[in-house]
Amino acid sequence: MSRPSRPSLLRSSVLGLAAAVVVPVLVVAPAARAEEPPVAEETLVGELVQGYADPAPQEHLEDGHADGTLLSWVQTAPGEAVRVPTEDVADVEVGATVEVTLGDAVVDEAAQEGLEPAQEVLAAEVLAAPEEPAVAPATTPVNHPVTVVMLQPAGVARDGTTLQQVVDAVNGPVADFWEQQTRGAVRFGATAGVDWGEPATVGCDEPFQLWQQAAKRAGWTWLDNAHLLVYVPAGAPGCAYGLGTIGGSIDDGGLAYVRAPETNVIAHEFGHNLSLGHSSARQCDGTVDVRPCQVAPYEDFHDVMGYSWGPLGSLNAVHGNQLGVLPAHPVYWYAGARTVFDLAAVSGTSGWQAIELVSEDGTRHFVEYRPASGQDAWLATTENRPGVDAGVQVRAAAAGGDASLLLDATPSPQSRWGSDLQHSLAVGETVSLRDGEFALTLESVSPDVARVLVTTRAATAATEITRFYQAGGGAAGVLGRPVSAEVCGLRDGGCFRHFQDGSIYASPRTGVHRLSTAPRARWAELGWENGRLGYPVTDEVCGLPGGGCFVHFQGGSVYRSASTPAREVTGAVRDRWAATGWERGPLGYPVTSPACGLRDGGCFQHFQGGSVYSTPGTGTRWLSSALRARWSALGWENGRLGYPVTDEVCGLPGGGCFAHFQGGSVYRSPTTGVHDVSGAIRDRWAAAGWERGALGYPVGDPTCGLRAGGCFQQFQRGSTYWTPATGARWMDGPIRDAWGAQGWENGPLGYPVTDLTCGLPRSGCYVHFQGGSVYVSADSAAHAVSGRIRDAWAALGWERGLGYPVEGSRAVPYGETQRFQNGTLALDHRTGQVRRI
Incomplete structure (x- = not known):
């Protein structure tokens, strides 16, 4: 049965960077090979890291279309990275562990501007996919902690900027901007700072070593949502205005340096850490999106990820959607329809703040209304130095560095591209997108609402859900006849349609997927797409053992079989179950849903053949029904054993198995049953060789309440006795029997004070007791010797x-x-x- 791939659970070194699914696009001059003899090939393994070197405002004004170069490194250890040409690793996901074979040095534009030369990649093999970011729980209002380090590169004097200035920028306008624009999801805050000190030993040409030295000074270590911000002097040669590494999601942190304590550049680099690319402009010759066209890097002056070197406007809908903070909005992929939408201001908090248009080839456009109000009030002030306009704007989501493209809805001929900064729709005008697939008409505008008519081409009359349904056989297929109309407007642009025997759900991020009534009913109980499972990411797959079927969702899975109901499995419990072999492993199918609220934050789920228990302190562990039954009899996690700290492990002699717990262990074998062993008795048994030693498996459970606080446990070939005064001692059968004939611990011998000791002449053995000893040999039975007779014998x-x-x-x-x-x-x-x- 095919399973979706699982992300790696390994994190790289302290300064390892989180993954981002980015298709790198290089927009600099073609690389020139260094005039040097070829170097010997070198192979190394590391993590692919990318970042943007962003230009300063004056650099943009001087260069006209200066772009932020997308740079790539293979990081092999903290502070150790080799720069490689971005185009050489275009097919590798950021954050992946990769083995690369390197060739000659490459002098590209970045090297000409002071960065170390790149090394040609002759071959690359992905060894591990990027890991899924884990979110550290927030214990304060700050959930993206920032460590600020003031550090001058080698040979550079510090400037007049103070640590407090940078901290105030982070804690003030930068934090306020991101908290507002993400609706509270991202809360930056400077939680540590290091003032100017000794210069670094490297320059900006080696940014990873620079960051490593800053991290060492600050004692900064990697967390998935932590940020290291290094301030370098404004005039530092060879340093970009800002350099930020690319994260994988809104939950990621990252590395950045800046040359100014300005809100816009710090907020911009943090945007890269959160996974965002640049906001650029796309102009076409007299049309909105028909070639010839050009991309002007950074020239979306409205957005923090463009040239927002003055006021910060509202985060655009493309970036908001990527981060998952764009409010619910209509996603329009219907064909042959005309619909009027009333758009509210993108800076507001109510109404439709965007329309998402999804074309047949998957291209996504976002239509938003950006009046000169709220976060965008600067558009009507003298701060609007570029002279860009307010109004209804269209942006396209794109792959690569220019992730958001502002389209020119009032296009100019190519000869006027450099001076045309008016991009908003004109009232009464209609513009066409995707060769007529969509048409937009701005019917009216008020300070609060813009009314937009969206028309789609009638030639593509079937929706994605309809096409999927028809491809599956229509009414003659597994779903039967429709029982509802297609409904859209769900979270994240989702749509659905119900049928006699199931449903089809679709969303832009998860695709179109089918599920039958049984998993749908359980999914509904959990809150549909708004619950913890989210949307389905696979169709329902059947044909598993016992008539089983499953559907994977964004947040887990739902499994069912002929003898078990539909039950969800999520998170660490699902991962552990998967590691045992899913439904084909010893646990079988789930028979309950996950349950939490146990002691110490514990959760559990029962399966046909056992259970999985999880706590933050002990991890996620599974037990068979046999071991679980003994643990249950002792009070589950509230009993003396506590939680399991290992999975059940089998393959011991005689078909034995065990699991260790916080307070002991449970062992079983076909001939001895299931018994727990704990404390000093377990330690003494372990010292004797566990089940492979002289005692064998336990055949009874621990028994206490003996004289002087004593306890004992019987094993296959002997016993272990314990008291606070004598400790735990073990002996085998013959000596134990002789001791028993004397009255056990209540007889004249009392408790044992040594373990069984052998190796005497004629295979002799003995145990000393409080009141004497018992000796045995190959040609003499076990007998007790005590008192003055023992002394004389000795x-x-x-x-x-x-x-x-x-x-x-x-x-x-x-x-x-x-x-x-x-x-x-x-x-x-x-x-x-x-x-x-």
Whole structure:
């Protein structure tokens, strides 16, 4: 059965960067090969890291269309990275672990501007996919902690900027901007700072070593949502205005340096850390999107990820949608329809703030209304130095560095591209997108609402859901006849349609997928797409053992079989179940839903063949039904064993299995049953070799309440006894039996004070007790020796003198005697003397 791939659980070094699914696009001059002899090929393994070197405002004004170069490195260790040409790794996901074979040095535009030369990639093999970002729980209002380090590169003098200026920028306007624009999802805050000190030993040409030295000074370590911001002096040669690494999601952190304590550049680099590319403009010759066209990097002056070097406007809908913070909005992929939408201001908090248009080839456009109000009020002030316009704007989502493209809805001929900064729709005018697939008409505009008519081409009359349904056989297929109309407007642009025997759900991010009524019913109980499972990401797959079927969702899976109901499995519990072999493993299908709220934040789920338990402190562990039953009898996690700290492990001698718990272990075998072992008794059993040692498996559970606080446990070939005064001691069968004949711990011998000790002549063994000893050998049975007779025997050389005892002591007039292999000892109670007879 095919499964979706699972992300790697391994994180790279301290300065490793989170993954982002980015198709790199290089927009600099073609690379020129260095005039040097070819170097020997070198192979290394590391993580692919990318970042943007962003130009300063004056650099843009001087260069006209200066772009932020997308740079690539293979990081092999903290502070150790080799720069490679971005185009050489275009097919590798950022954050992937990759093995690369390197060739000659490459002097590209970045090297000409002071960065170390790149090295040609002759071959690349992905060893591990990027990992899924994990979110560290926020314990303060700040959930994206920032460490600020003031650091001058080698040979550069510090400037007049203070640590407090940078911290104030982070904690003030930068934090306010991102918290507002993400609706509280991102809350930046400077939680640590390091002031100017000794210069670094490297320059900006080696940014990873620069960051590593800053991290060492600050004691900064990697967390998935933590940021390291280095301030370098404004005039530092070879340093970009800002350089930020690309994260994988809104939950990621990252590395950045800036040359100014300005809100816009710090907020911009943090945007890269959160996974965002640049906001650029796309102009076409007299049309909105028909070639010839050009992309002007950064020239979306409205957006923080463009040239927002003055005021910060509202985050555009493309970026808001990528981060998952764009409010619910209509996603329009219907064909042959005309619909009027009332758009509210993108800077507002209510109404439709965007229309998403999804074309047949998957291209996405976002229509938004950006009046000169709220966060965009600057558009009507003297701060609007570029002279860009307010109004209804269209942006396209794109792959690569220019992730958001502002389209010119009032297009100019190519000769006027450089001076045309008016991009908003004109009232009463209609513009066409995607060769007529969509048409937009701005019917009216007020300060609060813009009314937009969207028309789609009638030639493509079938929706994605309809096409999917028809491809599956229509009414003759597994779903039967439709029982509802197609409904859209769900979270993240989702749509659905119900049928006799199931439903089809679609969303832009998850695609179109089918599920039957059984998993749909369980999904509905959990809140549909708004619950913890999110949208389905696979169709329902059947044909599993026992008539089983499953559907994978964004946040977990739902499984069912002929004998088990539809149950969801999520998170770490699902991962552990998967590791055991899914439904084909020892656990079988789930029979309950996940349940949490146990002690210490514990959660559990029961399966046909056992259970999976999880806590933050002990991890996620599975047990079979047999071990679970014994654990249950002891009070589950609230009993003396606590939570399991290992999975159940089998393959022991005699078909044995075990699981370790916080307070002990449970062992089982086909011939001995299931028993728990804990504390000092378990430790002594372990010292004797566990189940492979002299004692074998436990055949009883621990029993306490004996004299002097004693406890004992029986094993296949002996027992272990414990008291606070004597510790845990073990002995085998013959000696144990002889001790028992004396009355166990209540007899004259008391408790054992040594373990069974062997290796004496003629295969002899002994155990010392509080009141004597028991000896056994190959040619003598086990007998107790105590008191003054034992002392005399010891004085004569123990078993090497009189030999082993061959019987216990016998009462005689005025005393007692005990016979040994080589003689007899007699004790006279009147005198206390022992003599050999």
